[in-house]
Amino acid sequence: MLKFFEFPKSLKNTRFHYCPGCHHSIAHRLLCEVIDELGIQDKSLGIASIGCSCFLYFYIDVDIVEAPHGRACAAATGAKRARPDLVVFTYQGDGDFASIGFNESFHTALRGEKITAIMINNTVYGMTGGQASPTTVPGQKTTTTPEGKDPQYLGYPPKIAEILATLESVAFSARVALNTPKRIIDARKAIKNAFLAQINNLGFGYVEILSACPINWKMDPVSANKHIDKLTEIFPLGIFKDKVSESLKSKKGD
Numbered sequence: 204m205l206k207f208f209e210f211p212k213s214l215k216n217t218r219f220h221y222c223p224g225c226h227h228s229i230a231h232r233l234l235c236e237v238i239d240e241l242g243i244q245d246k247s248l249g250i251a252s253i254g255c256s257c258f259l260y261f262y263i264d265v266d267i268v269e270a271p272h273g274r275a276c277a278a279a280t281g282a283k284r285a286r287p288d289l290v291v292f293t294y295q296g297d298g299d300f301a302s303i304g305f306n307e308s309f310h311t312a313l314r315g316e317k318i319t320a321i322m323i324n325n326t327v328y329g330m331t332g333g334q335a336s337p338t339t340v341p342g343q344k345t346t347t348t349p350e351g352k353d354p355q356y357l358g359y360p361p362k363i364a365e366i367l368a369t370l371e372s373v374a375f376s377a378r379v380a381l382n383t384p385k386r387i388i389d390a391r392k393a394i395k396n397a398f399l400a401q402i403n404n405l406g407f408g409y410v411e412i413l414s415a416c417p418i419n420w421k422m423d424p425v426s427a428n429k430h431i432d433k434l435t436e437i438f439p440l441g442i443f444k445d446k447v448s449e450s451l452k453s454k455k456g457d
């Protein structure tokens with residue numbers, strides 16, 4: 204019988220602690236599907252961060268190190284330099300990657316470390332109760348912006364995928380979303396290419412995933428999914444840098 208669907212080998216068969224409608228769990232599954240497809244379970248090292256996904260090791264059956272408070276990319280740098288044979292990835296929220304950890308994240312990309320970084324952008328600090336993060340959008344109500352975020356006071360949200368794409372050392376940079384089946388398929392391809400950037404020694408690989416946080420957005424899961432469409436007006440989906448496809452094309456032309 205032809206099998207279309209199976210439980211990923213590298214995803215642990217356990218219940219997620221995430222809130223109903225949270226996209227972290229979809230992102231975990233896609234990550235595991237890619238790890239399985241590339242056959243890298245035994246040589247993958249994940250670096251977990253602070254935030255709702257800090258218990259990554261409960262769910263993903265690869266070696267995982269915890270490097271909270273924005274230090275995931277720095278820890279990944281050390282691990283990859285010490286063990287270049289490993290496939291090293293970080294899994295971070297926007298609060299972790301783009302706020303407390305922006306310095307580490309940016310400079311790791313700037314140095315072109317051969318790692319893969321996945322950033323879950325849900326526009327808030329989810330774990331701590333929905334405070335504003337740099338990616339909180341203008342007008343968004345959070346626990347620290349109860350009247351709605353005023354960008355004149357707190358700044359406009361940074362477009363991290365586009366910013367990183369400007370760096371020579373970045374081999375792959377994309378922004379994806381998980382609120383429709385087509386977008387989930389595209390997200391999977393982007394995650395795979397961000398790993399191939401590392402595996403083929405091309406440079407830093409980055410995927411930003413627009414993710415629903417229904418509980419802190421104070422929405423039901425369906426409305427939160429629809430809200431992602433609004434977010435794409437501020438954070439456009441797309442592939443902003445892709446040396447992976449370029450290198451595959453040039454290899455075919457050889």
Ligand SMILES: Cc1ncc(C[n+]2csc(CCOP(=O)(O)OP(=O)(O)O)c2C)c(N)n1
Binds near residue numbers: 295296297323329
């Ligand atoms: C030194 C320090 N700074 C900040 C915090 C608070 N803190 C815990 S999780 C977190 C960020 C979580 O937000 P995000 O990275 O967006 O992940 P999410 O929970 O939304 O998935 C922060 C700032 C802390 N615990 N310790």
Ligand code: SF4
Binds near residue numbers: 220221226255416417
């Ligand atoms: S608080 Fe938000 S990010 Fe955290 S588990 Fe709940 S829905 Fe997901």
